[in-house]
Amino acid sequence: MAHGQPSYPLKDGEVRKQRELGxxxxxxxxxxxxxxxxxISNSQLSKIERGLNRPRPALLVxxxxxxGVDVKQLVETSGS
Structure with a gap:
C-alpha cells in the first residue's frame, strides 16, 4: 500500500474477465x-490484472x- 492509502483485494482474474467481456x-x-x-498506464493495469498491484479506491470505483458493474463484483469479500 503506497502512502497509507487503503487497497482492496480483487477477485482473481475478475478485472481481466470484465475487460475481455467488454x-x-x-x-x-x-x-x-x-x-x-x-x-493509469497499460503496465499498471496489467499488474492489477495479474494481482501484483491493488487499485486505489478511486481507481476501483x-x-x-x-x-458497468458494482464494485462488489470486483472485490474479494470474505465468504466469496
Missing part, C-alpha cells in the same frame, strides 16, 4: 479510465464504472 484492450481500458479522471 472487448477492451489494456490501452482502451487505460483510455477510458483517463477519460473518467483516473489516468472507476474500473467498476467503466465495466
Amino acid at each position: 472487448g477492451m484492450t489494456l490501452r482502451v481500458l487505460a483510455d477510458r479510465c483517463a477519460a473518467a479522471g483516473e489516468p 472507476t474500473l467498476a464504472s467503466v465495466f
